[in-house]
Amino acid sequence: xxxxxxxxxxxxxxxxxxxxxxxxxxxxxxxxxxxxxxxxxxxxxxxxxxxxxxxxxxxxxxxxxxxxxxxxxxxxxxxxxxxxxxxxxxxxxxxxxxxxxxxxxxxxxxxxxxxxxxxxxxxxxxxxxxxxxxxxxxxxxxxxxxxxxxxxxxxxxxxxxxxxxxxxxxxxxxxxxxxxxxxxxxxxxxxxxxxxxxxxxxxxxxxxxxxxxxxxxxxxxxx
Amino acid sequence: xxxxxxxxxxxxxxxxxxxxxxxxxxxxxxxxxxxxxxxxxxxxxxxxxxxxxxxxxxxxxxxxxxxxxxxxxxxxxxxxxxxxxxxxxxxxxxxxxxxxxxxxxxxxxxxxxxxxxxxxxxxxxxxxxxxxxxxxxxxxxxxxxxxxxxxxxxxxxxxxxxxxxxxxxxxxxxxxxxxxxxxxxxxxxxxxxxxxxxxxxxxxxxxxxxxxxxxxxxxxxxxxxxxxxxxxxxxxxxxxxxxxxxxxxxxxxxxxxxxxxxxxxxxxxxxxxxxxxxxxxxxxxxxxxxxxxxxxxx
Numbered sequence: 330x331x332x333x334x335x336x337x338x339x340x341x342x343x344x345x346x347x348x349x350x351x352x353x354x355x356x357x358x359x360x361x362x363x364x365x366x367x368x369x370x371x372x373x374x375x376x377x378x379x380x381x382x383x384x385x386x387x388x389x390x391x392x393x394x395x396x397x398x399x400x401x402x403x404x405x406x407x408x409x410x411x412x413x414x415x416x417x418x419x420x421x422x423x424x425x426x427x428x429x430x431x432x433x434x435x436x437x438x439x440x441x442x443x444x445x446x447x448x449x450x451x452x453x454x455x456x457x458x459x460x461x462x463x464x465x466x467x468x469x470x471x472x473x474x475x476x477x478x479x480x481x482x483x484x485x486x487x488x489x490x491x492x493x494x495x496x497x498x499x500x501x502x503x504x505x506x507x508x509x510x511x512x513x514x515x516x517x518x519x520x521x522x523x524x525x526x527x528x529x530x531x532x533x534x535x536x537x538x539x540x541x542x543x544x545x546x547x548x549x550x551x552x
Numbered sequence: 553x554x555x556x557x558x559x560x561x562x563x564x565x566x567x568x569x570x571x572x573x574x575x576x577x578x579x580x581x582x583x584x585x586x587x588x589x590x591x592x593x594x595x596x597x598x599x600x601x602x603x604x605x606x607x608x609x610x611x612x613x614x615x616x617x618x619x620x621x622x623x624x625x626x627x628x629x630x631x632x633x634x635x636x637x638x639x640x641x642x643x644x645x646x647x648x649x650x651x652x653x654x655x656x657x658x659x660x661x662x663x664x665x666x667x668x669x670x671x672x673x674x675x676x677x678x679x680x681x682x683x684x685x686x687x688x689x690x691x692x693x694x695x696x697x698x699x700x701x702x703x704x705x706x707x708x709x710x711x712x713x714x715x716x717x718x719x720x721x722x723x724x725x726x727x728x729x730x731x732x733x734x735x736x737x738x739x740x741x742x743x744x745x746x747x748x749x750x751x752x753x754x755x756x757x758x759x760x761x762x763x764x765x766x767x768x769x770x771x772x773x774x775x776x777x778x779x780x781x782x783x784x785x786x787x788x789x790x791x792x793x794x795x796x797x798x799x800x801x802x803x804x805x806x807x808x809x810x811x812x813x814x815x816x817x818x819x820x821x822x823x824x825x826x827x828x829x830x831x832x833x834x835x836x837x838x839x840x841x842x843x844x845x846x847x848x849x850x
Contacts, residue, residue, distance in 0.1 A: 406764040419572070422570070434769055
């Protein structure tokens, strides 16, 4: 699905990521952890072609990101659902329109029933007409997850999806992600919440990657 | 071009809604397009009027000539008869006649008043000459006049016609340049408005890119909005301009050039082309601005 080969990324003020190699196999579940500023968000941005590596190769669905034109990047993103740390919505549109935005921009008309089911699945069935600014942090994160999955993507990338949530809401979101993984979706969750990772391991066979000293490594029993 | 227009018209309402209302830039675009089109209507009217004026002046002066006879009073009639006889045998001359004292008095009245004693003044005799379509040999006629009527001077109006035609052509050029400048100014204003709208919606653009929107889709949402607003503003401006032109006084010989400023016949259809042109200007200006801005977002 997504592969990093000896990838480095330099922000200009020094190297943030170095010699990063990883493979996200179809149907896999990965956590990405590390201290704040370690480069988790950058790695995710590289994974959906929001950034280009300064060295090495990032391959998405078999295509090197450097070979992708702007329209190719857009088409690639339709196969990747992204849940951002700072969830961004179009504040002038109601929640239902925001969630179905990926369908709208790709010229597809989704089944209204499917949208209703999706809203129910993330527990936002009664908020379809609400405007994003009126939503709580947890509601926004779940809405972001709904928007990320509405196109039926192959891969879901989540950047600190539980960052602003209480423990119960974090578990609920984690449950949604594991359900998606059971449906065959490839999941990569960047988080610094080790308790969440431990909890997830009881639900799903997840690999945990850690960024340390600009490099990525498989986390073991020391987690 | 056809593909662009098709894309513009095909953009659905849902796509339109993804871009929030653009506030000040909306009425700024409509107002700019309206004001510029209003001015363009007058520039167009000026252009058409100068064209007509040049044609009218050329037509009025091209087929006529004047022979002026300055001679002592006792020779005046004889030289007049000689010139008329000479003209009657000159190929290319359709007719000729000497102006009467009353006609000469009328010609001079604007300068000397109606009570001018023409008979008491040593005025030259004027002979009005009308050419045939083929025209005559002016140089040959001058030589024959010099030989047979030394006091006669041929004025074929060339020295009047040339500066008039030049002035009319330059006015026409200026009017055309004005229309181009108006179009360029409108494009610049709409580009600024579109840039402001795009900058204000940077986050919207980022979200749209994130969920897989292609540049064409995002640009079309802005382009359609600005094009339709420019079209509406230009339609209002063109209507106001045409009403203004229609309220100008009718063509009047005494009023000269100013009363001739307007549209005639099918000319009234020309201002109707300005709103679509304004729409096209807005389309290309917004599209260029949108793609320039979009390239800044990965």
